[in-house]
Amino acid sequence: MFQINENYLQLNQSYLFSTIATKVEKFSSSHFGADLIRLGIGDVTLPLSPxxxxxxxxxxxxxxxxxxxxxxxxxxxxxxxxxxxxxxxxxxxxxxxxxxxxxxxxxxxxxxxxxxxxxxxxxxxxxxxxxxxxxxxxxxxxxxxxxxxxxxxxxxxxxxxxxxxxxxxxxxxxxxxxxxxxxxxxxxxxxxxxxxxxxxxxxxxxxxxxxxxxxxxxxxxxxxxxxxxxxxxxxxxxxxxxxxxxxxxxxxxxxxxxxxxxxxxxxxxxxxxxxxxxxxxxxxxxxxxxxxxxxxxxxSQGQLEMREMVGYYMHNAKLIRDGLIEKGWTLFGGENAPYIWLKCPGDMDSWTFFDRLLAECHIVGTPGVGFGSAGEGYFRLTAFNSREKTAEAVERIKKWEC
Amino acid sequence: MFQINENYLQLNQSYLFSTIATKVEKFSSSHFGADLIRLGIGDVTLPLSPxxxxxxxxxxxxxxxxxxxxxxxxxxxxxxxxxxxxxxxxxxxxxxxxxxxxxxxxxxxxxxxxxxxxxxxxxxxxxxxxxxxxxxxxxxxxxxxxxxxxxxxxxxxxxxxxxxxxxxxxxxxxxxxxxxxxxxxxxxxxxxxxxxxxxxxxxxxxxxxxxxxxxxxxxxxxxxxxxxxxxxxxxxxxxxxxxxxxxxxxxxxxxxxxxxxxxxxxxxxxxxxxxxxxxxxxxxxxxxxxxxxxxxxxxSQGQLEMREMVGYYMHNAKLIRDGLIEKGWTLFGGENAPYIWLKCPGDMDSWTFFDRLLAECHIVGTPGVGFGSAGEGYFRLTAFNSREKTAEAVERIKKWEC
Missing domain, CATH: 3.40.640.10 (Type I PLP-dependent aspartate aminotransferase-like (Major domain))
Incomplete structure (x- = not known):
């Protein structure tokens, strides 16, 4: 019988972002009409430039x-x-x-x-x-x-x-x-x-x-x-x-x-x-x-447009950073990168924070532990959503009693 | 010191089509203005359909x-x-x-x-x-x-x-x-x-x-x-x-x-x-x-266009087949495939045939031996060039005294 590369069986069966997608889907189906804001996966939202x-x-x-x-x-x-x-x-x-x-x-x-x-x-x-x-x-x-x-x-x-x-x-x-x-x-x-x-x-x-x-x-x-x-x-x-x-x-x-x-x-x-x-x-x-x-x-036009696009996302990153710092949270990143890495408040673990942020603020992020054991207790937010959604997410977090 | 995958060193240093490209380039540079017809690499020539x-x-x-x-x-x-x-x-x-x-x-x-x-x-x-x-x-x-x-x-x-x-x-x-x-x-x-x-x-x-x-x-x-x-x-x-x-x-x-x-x-x-x-x-x-x-x-339009495109190349294949059969050469393929596989005439080996076809007919094909030892003495022509070039190539081969 032919053989497979059995190293594959040592992998986690589910990829991090699939697990997240499943959780979000489950939440959405039981909270019809909830205005979810996605700051999870690192995907861009602005269209391609002219x-x-x-x-x-x-x-x-x-x-x-x-x-x-x-x-x-x-x-x-x-x-x-x-x-x-x-x-x-x-x-x-x-x-x-x-x-x-x-x-x-x-x-x-x-x-x-x-x-x-x-x-x-x-x-x-x-x-x-x-x-x-x-x-x-x-x-x-x-x-x-x-x-x-x-x-x-x-x-x-x-x-x-x-x-x-x-x-x-x-x-x-x-x-x-x-x-x-x-x-x-x-x-x-x-x-x-x-x-x-x-x-x-x-x-x-x-x-x-x-x-x-x-x-x-x-x-x-x-x-x-x-x-x-x-x-x-x-x-x-x-x-x-x-x-x-x-x-x-x-x-x-x-x-x-x-x-x-x-x-x-x-x-x-x-x-x-x-x-x-x-x-x-x-x-x-x-x-x-x-x-x-x-x-x-x-x-030359392409270079200008690229700088503008990066600038837009960096402005989002600043909104998130400023908001969370005001809230007194501990942060890394977001100054030379589109990712904000935050310490989950109140010593919450990453998945508890994920679940609560989803249930209470309707915001999707990525549990730090999904990137490795040393990420436990941390959480990643991305700056790639629109300005409006990002600002709205920050407002929700600022008002959140957690 | 870090190690490489040394299996790579067991590969032929040069890929078949690079060797051909080098030979063709050498020929072209010493035969300026020669009207080369390429029936070598299996690349299409018709533009994308509407x-x-x-x-x-x-x-x-x-x-x-x-x-x-x-x-x-x-x-x-x-x-x-x-x-x-x-x-x-x-x-x-x-x-x-x-x-x-x-x-x-x-x-x-x-x-x-x-x-x-x-x-x-x-x-x-x-x-x-x-x-x-x-x-x-x-x-x-x-x-x-x-x-x-x-x-x-x-x-x-x-x-x-x-x-x-x-x-x-x-x-x-x-x-x-x-x-x-x-x-x-x-x-x-x-x-x-x-x-x-x-x-x-x-x-x-x-x-x-x-x-x-x-x-x-x-x-x-x-x-x-x-x-x-x-x-x-x-x-x-x-x-x-x-x-x-x-x-x-x-x-x-x-x-x-x-x-x-x-x-x-x-x-x-x-x-x-x-x-x-x-x-x-x-x-x-x-x-x-x-x-x-x-x-x-x-x-439905795409399917029509696809059939027309395939039909065009199959017509080319028929031109090549008919011409070479008329010449008395032994052939395989070309009836349900865009490739014609011919036995090099006069017991020529694949690379001798390649060199002579290039030098005497200004036609580029692919030596059969490039696909493995059992291809020695054979040669591949493709049907992917234009109708005009394909017809012209067939005429040149028909007139060729080899």
Whole structure:
């Protein structure tokens, strides 16, 4: 009889957001007409901006005519987009990344999930706790539950930033601005990780999906702002949260040529070549029309619209922060990130707080414990709803006697 | 030091189509102005049809307005598309597949590559020789070169159809209409495979990306036309070759609920649940606008346009077949498939024929040996170029003294 990958049986049967959806559905069906406000899942609400929409229409028209139709594109992405990324996201910020080092894809979830394909099974892998569930689940899918998986605890004492591990770690996932805690690392802090990785021949998988929310000058938008990071880090970037592409699907991953590793018999291998082979074999490129939409984000109008969109959500984040601080709650995040991570008042656990916030305020959020045991007693709110709904949610919480 | 997946080092360094591209580029640069006709890579040339284009424009407009904007969609695909697929591709053909059993994706290359994620490492896996390179390469990426990989030789004697293996096989990839040979299986032949799989508790991974090209009544368009195939087969379908979506990227995979397997400790597990977990964790759904485009393929206008598109390419295939038969060459395929698989005349090997066809006729094709050792001495031509170019290519070959 054929066999399955039984590591899958070690996963939690239900994904966090499915559990939430079920609870919300149950509540809604017994509270017909309740005006629910969703500050749970990290999905955007503003429509795509005019520059992006125009680019999409133009690209669709190209696909309608024989002379301009495009079939299979390069698996790595079209040059027109990769060049723009290299120029605007990197070179203009003084970072030497070339178009060839960029791999355009359909989403950071795919890429942070698939990156394990090119890594060995014996690596000691570290993730933070709490963490974006994809890093954990894809590790378990590939390796199973293992003592080679290390959880770096993040808590109020360390400001929800992990400490450099004292034991051996080969691969670490870092996500800043962080999902779910909204925390950020200063360049000084990030440099410690880069130096540690270089000293210990470790690989940093750096998820920078929320870089557009970085406002402070002393925070890095890319790990490659740190000297020599190209020798130890892969960076994941996305158009989901800066340009509203959650339903359009476009992201990119940077695998620098300088990132080399020795094989077990001492041969030097470039990770760039491995990822290129992975993507050429198991992926057929992102839709042409979507790549033209991403290109439009780099036009001068597109850049303005992107800043406006991010500004809108950051204003929401400020509303939430100000409201909850006024209420005397303890908060993290929300200043360089679209997530507010709050300590549940009155020592409530995460799911009790979830249930009460839903039942008493008709607000949906995400229980911190859903992101890992160290998230127990915490709760995540997102800034991605509309201004009106966000303001209304804050008012409800302010009036709430809990 | 962190480790890589060293199986990757066992792969051929260069992908077949990259080698061809390099040769063609070299030829073009030394033969400026040569009128090259490309019958190599299986990419379509007709633009997207009006029903698809209209649906794309409408969906783009929806993304521009707050009220109709769509962010994250279901990872499995939107209900509006899955329902259409279940109804038109299956139920109307008398096959009981439900919308829940369908997973919409960005391409069959992704899905046939990723399906290995949910399978165990110890399976004996069979592929045909010659074969679509993705099945072979993704096996090597996951397992490395192994005596658990079995190649089923296809040749002129067996009409390029594999024979049922006499040794143990747990998983087999079948692709009909076949890429690269253009051969098809009758329902009677396919039933032998289904019965064999059911008797031997084997899994069939059935790639039906070219089903739209099936013309004969006694050929199956879906493996589920064969009784009980839902208990032993996963089917991969694509919009690339029937509706010209190679640059738009949409496909789907059917994992029937009836497809169960026992784990090593005897627990019964549904593959549907495993693939659902894989897709929810490592994929974020296909672009909304692309799913609306795929939906339009099922409108009455879309169905007409699809048949016209397939008819156009099949007419090309007939031109090639008729021309080469007139020349006295031995051929396979081209009657229920867009590929013509020819025996290189004069016992030429595949690459010699490639070089001479390029140099003397200025035509690009694909050497059969690029698909596996059993393809040596054979050559693939595709029907996907324009009518004019295809006719011109046939004329050149007819006049060619080789």
């Amino acid at each position: 520059a992006v929409i125009n680019a999409l229409h133009r690209a669709v028209d190209e696909m309608a005519a024989k002379e301009t139709f495009r079939g299979y594109g390069p698996e790595q992405g079209y040059g027109f987009l990769r060049e723009k990324i290299a120029e605007i996201d990197f070179r203009q910020r003084g970072i030497d990344i070339s178009a060839d080092e960029i791999f355009v894809s359909d989403g950071s979830k795919s890429d942070t999930g698939n990156i394990g394909d090119i890594l060995g099974d014996d690596n000691v892998v570290a993730i933070t706790n709490p963490v974006y569930p994809v890093y954990l689940d894809t590790y378990i899918m590939r390796i199973g539950k293992s003592d080679k998986l290390l959880l770096l605890s993040c808590n109020a004492e360390n400001g929800f930033l992990p400490e450099i591990p004292s034991e051996r770690v080969d691969v670490i996932y870092l996500c800043y601005p962080n999902n779910p805690t909204g925390t950020v690392m200063t360049k000084t802090e990030l440099k410690k990780w880069v130096d540690w990785a270089l000293e210990n021949d470790a690989l940093i998988l750096y998820d920078a999906a929320y870089e557009a929310y970085v406002q402070d000058e002393d925070m890095a938008k890319s790990i490659y702002e740190i000297e020599n990071a190209q020798q130890c880090a892969i960076e994941f970037r996305s158009y989901s949260k800066n340009a509203g592409f959650t339903g359009l699907r476009c992201s990119y991953t940077v695998v620098p040529e300088a990132l080399k590793v020795r094989t077990q018999n001492g041969e030097q291998v470039s990770l760039h070549g491995l990822w290129n082979r992975r993507q050429s074999t198991k992926f057929n490129g992102t839709a042409y029309v979507v790549q033209r939409a991403a290109e439009a984000v780099y036009s | 029903a698809v284009i209209n649906a794309l424009h409408r969906a783009v407009d929806e993304m521009a307005a707050k009220e109709t904007f769509r962010g994250y969609g279901p990872e499995q695909g939107y209900g509006f598309l899955r329902e259409k697929i279940a109804e038109i591709d299956f139920r109307q053909r008398g096959i009981d597949i439900s919308a829940d059993e369908i997973f919409v994706s960005d391409g069959s290359k992704s899905d046939t590559g990723n399906i290995g994620d949910i399978l165990g490492d110890d399976n004996v896996v069979a592929i045909t020789n010659p074969v679509y390179p993705v099945y072979l390469d993704t096996y090597i990426m996951r397992i490395g070169k192994s005596d658990k990989l079995l190649l089923l030789s296809c040749n002129a004697e067996n009409g390029f159809l594999p024979e049922i293996p006499s040794e143990r096989v747990d998983v087999i990839y079948l692709c009909y209409p076949n890429n690269p040979t253009g051969t098809v299986m009758t329902k009677t032949e396919l039933k032998k495979w289904v019965d064999w799989a059911l008797e031997n508790d084997a899994l069939i991974l059935y790639d039906a990306a070219y089903e739209a090209y099936v013309q004969d009544e006694d050929m199956a368009k879906s493996i589920y036309e064969i009784e009980n195939a839902q208990q032993c087969a996963i089917e991969f379908r694509s919009y690339s070759k029937n509706a010209g979506f190679t640059g738009l990227r949409c496909s789907y995979t059917v994992v029937p609920e009836a497809l169960k397997v026992r784990t090593q400790n005897g627990e019964q597990v549904s593959l549907h649940g495993l693939w659902n977990r894989r897709q929810s964790t490592k994929f974020n759904g296909t672009a909304y606008v692309v799913q609306r485009a795929a939906e339009a393929v099922y409108s």
